[in-house]
Amino acid sequence: MLEVRAARKVFYRGQPDEKIALNGLDLTLKTGEFGVVIGSNGAGKSSMLNAISGSLSLDSGQILINGDDITALPVHKRATRIARVFQDPMLGTAASMTVAENMLLAELRSKKRTLRHGLNAKRLADYRDRLAILGLGLEERLETRVDLLSGGQRQSLSLIMAVGGSPDLLLLDEHTAALDPRTADIVMEATVRAVDALKLTTLMVTHNMQHAVDYGHRVIMLNAGRVHLEIGGEEKANVTVADLVGHFAIKTDSMLLAS
Numbered sequence: 001m002l003e004v005r006a007a008r009k010v011f012y013r014g015q016p017d018e019k020i021a022l023n024g025l026d027l028t029l030k031t032g033e034f035g036v037v038i039g040s041n042g043a044g045k046s047s048m049l050n051a052i053s054g055s056l057s058l059d060s061g062q063i064l065i066n067g068d069d070i071t072a073l074p075v076h077k078r079a080t081r082i083a084r085v086f087q088d089p090m091l092g093t094a095a096s097m098t099v100a101e102n103m104l105l106a107e108l109r110s111k112k113r114t115l116r117h118g119l120n121a122k123r124l125a126d127y128r129d130r131l132a133i134l135g136l137g138l139e140e141r142l143e144t145r146v147d148l149l150s151g152g153q154r155q156s157l158s159l160i161m162a163v164g165g166s167p168d169l170l171l172l173d174e175h176t177a178a179l180d181p182r183t184a185d186i187v188m189e190a191t192v193r194a195v196d197a198l199k200l201t202t203l204m205v206t207h208n209m210q211h212a213v214d215y216g217h218r219v220i221m222l223n224a225g226r227v228h229l230e231i232g233g234e235e236k237a238n239v240t241v242a243d244l245v246g247h248f249a250i251k252t253d254s255m256l257l258a259s
């Protein structure tokens with residue numbers, strides 16, 4: 001379970017270019033829940049993810065994971081509990097190493113194990129099982145160098161590597177944004193398979209409204225550093241892209257009227 005309580009972050013406080021990135025943000029994600037965060041540029045989505053993962057320190061407020069207050073913990077201490085996949089498929093994997101070697105690296109990072117026994121048969125069987133979850137045939141390509149994989153395969157590999165340590169929370173930071181539409185859909189399908197199979201509590205930021213409609217249990221729209229709108233349950237099941245875009249339009253109109 002993730003709880004963000006009254007999170008506040010101001011950049012350049014008191015200066016002419018002061019920016020309120022998070023303005024008393026409250027957000028709760030239950031264990032096993034898949035939340036999809038949308039919002040216009042500057043709404044605070046990245047600041048929220050950075051605050052949760054620890055690369056941005058809050059001015060005030062709290063962040064709790066499964067009831068533990070992690071607000072003051074540095075990034076590396078949160079890393080065992082929080083996995084994050086970024087936009088760039090090149091970032092999460094080592095290009096000149098094979099799929100299996102990348103899986104081994106990820107395992108060593110997450111479990112503080114030694115390289116002893118290396119890529120033994122037991123490990124390779126485990127990697128094959130985990131890669132099979134993605135449904136992309138990567139389990140047959142353990143010996144393939146990662147730079148020979150497609151962007152979608154590579155991003156899906158990043159994802160399965162990120163969640164190898166059974167994190168309490170998975171953060172997806174526009175992880176399909178750099179991919180062409182078809183590949184983005186393939187990665188989303190692989191993502192959902194992994195989230196379901198591994199029962200991951202997931203918070204995904206996206207600008208893709210179709211993905212916000214199609215995936216996840218709840219849509220959370222941020223505006224000006226706080227939650228502007230939440231759509232869950234039956235309402236989420238019936239929501240359309242036009243509905244979501246409409247909420248952006250209303251927000252923009254009210255901003256124009258206010259200015």
Ligand SMILES: Nc1ncnc2c1ncn2[C@@H]1O[C@H](COP(=O)(O)OP(=O)(O)OP(=O)(O)O)[C@@H](O)[C@H]1O
Binds near residue numbers: 048
């Ligand atoms: N490091 C920083 N220094 C100064 N201002 C920042 C910094 N990071 C974010 N901001 C400001 O905080 C506000 C929220 O930005 P943030 O990047 O969190 O929004 P976002 O919703 O992720 O936007 P986008 O969709 O464009 O990525 C913006 O006004 C932004 O200019």
